[in-house]
Amino acid sequence: MLLPGPLRPVWILPVRSMTNGLIADYLSSHEKTYYVIPAEAGIHKMMADTMLNRKVRDSLDRLCSGGGGTVMFDHPLHEHSTISIGGRASAWYMPASPEELREAVVLLADSGVRTIVVGRGSNVLIPDKGLDAVVINLSADLFREITFRGRAVTAGAGAGLGELISGACAHGLTGLEGLVGIPASVGGALSVNASYRTAISERLSRALFLSAAGETKWIEKENLEFGYRRSSFDRKGIILQAVFQLDEELPARAQERLKTYFAEKIKKQPLGERSLGCVFKNPGQRKYASGELIDRVGMKGYRRGAAQVSRKHANFIINTGGATSADVIGLMDDIRDKVRKKFLIELEPEIEIL
Numbered sequence: 001m002l003l004p005g006p007l008r009p010v011w012i013l014p015v016r017s018m019t020n021g022l023i024a025d026y027l028s029s030h031e032k033t034y035y036v037i038p039a040e041a042g043i044h045k046m047m048a049d050t051m052l053n054r055k056v057r058d059s060l061d062r063l064c065s066g067g068g069g070t071v072m073f074d075h076p077l078h079e080h081s082t083i084s085i086g087g088r089a090s091a092w093y094m095p096a097s098p099e100e101l102r103e104a105v106v107l108l109a110d111s112g113v114r115t116i117v118v119g120r121g122s123n124v125l126i127p128d129k130g131l132d133a134v135v136i137n138l139s140a141d142l143f144r145e146i147t148f149r150g151r152a153v154t155a156g157a158g159a160g161l162g163e164l165i166s167g168a169c170a171h172g173l174t175g176l177e178g179l180v181g182i183p184a185s186v187g188g189a190l191s192v193n194a195s196y197r198t199a200i201s202e203r204l205s206r207a208l209f210l211s212a213a214g215e216t217k218w219i220e221k222e223n224l225e226f227g228y229r230r231s232s233f234d235r236k237g238i239i240l241q242a243v244f245q246l247d248e249e250l251p252a253r254a255q256e257r258l259k260t261y262f263a264e265k266i267k268k269q270p271l272g273e274r275s276l277g278c279v280f281k282n283p284g285q286r287k288y289a290s291g292e293l294i295d296r297v298g299m300k301g302y303r304r305g306a307a308q309v310s311r312k313h314a315n316f317i318i319n320t321g322g323a324t325s326a327d328v329i330g331l332m333d334d335i336r337d338k339v340r341k342k343f344l345i346e347l348e349p350e351i352e353i354l
Contacts, residue, residue, distance in 0.1 A: 057091075068097070069093065069096040074089075074091075077121075085125065085126060085324060090132055114131075114134070119138070120184050128324045143157055152205065152245055158187065161183075164176065164244075168246055170254075174246060175202075179200060180261050180262045190231060203246060204224075209240065210237055229281055275310070279335075279351055280332075286345065294309065296343075297338040299338060
């Protein structure tokens with residue numbers, strides 16, 4: 001087909017997620033652009049320019065310049081996933097302080113930009129096509145502080161759960177040791193009410209929460225709801241800090257118990273492999289746990305592409321090298337189908353598929 005006018009460079013833009021406003025914004029800043037041709041894929045640099053309009057990108061850059069945070073556009077997310085899977089995000093944003101984060105949350109909400117909070121990437125499956133969103137990560141020092149005062153421990157949401165547990169045991173404080181080996185942040189563990197031997201919510205006293213409107217407030221435990229792998233924290237806000245009440249014990253005894261629990265997990269779970277932890281919730285009021293059901297239908301070692309059911313623990317799916325989110329989802333479907341046919345049980349995902 002002949003196109004009117006002189007020949008000019010043509011940009012091929014991935015417009016599936018673009019609004020007319022974003023296209024206009026992009027064209028206004030690229031005077032040599034003459035035609036827009038819809039396509040399923042484009043050049044990564046151009047994708048970053050189109051997913052966030054220029055005004056939002058510049059605002060985030062200025063916010064980080066003044067507040068000390070870091071923002072990276074068109075950022076690969078597989079680097080932040082414990083299973084090493086995922087495409088690119090429109091932006092990966094690491095605020096330097098709660099004040100900077102508050103400004104960013106208000107800015108992005110007012111701009112209608114989708115935001116997602118990701119901690120250690122241990123319980124979320126990121127799509128291969130990436131995320132048209134700003135992904136917020138609380139890995140700056142101010143969000144990882146852990147302080148001890150008597151039996152009370154205050155931990156930033158970005159602190160590692162393992163750091164919290166080992167630090168508590170070193171101070172002679174116990175009650176969270178059963179959660180050792182879970183590669184989560186404190187905020188992530190609270191949002192899903194992580195549990196093994198004990199649920200993290202059982203030791204929670206209160207939490208500091210940042211709402212989507214930019215308001216921060218302390219919420220007492222009695223005003224929160226927790227259940228099996230769930231909490232009343234949602235993605236419309238962000239956990240900033242949490243206070244836990246623990247028990248006192250001799251540090252040597254606490255650390256010995258911690259070593260024992262960790263050794264037990266190493267024997268039963270593929271902690272050295274790339275995985276997202278347990279993939280399915282355990283069925284309520286049932287004789288067998290999900291891992292046992294998957295084992296009993298002969299799925300240990302079963303593969304879909306480069307995703308494989310662990311031979312060590314059947315409720316873990318591991319990346320054997322180059323696995324995609326499509327491989328994992330396909331394998332999950334295979335597992336659910338076989339368990340449903342043999343036991344008439346519908347397995348529910350424990351991981352979150354973004």
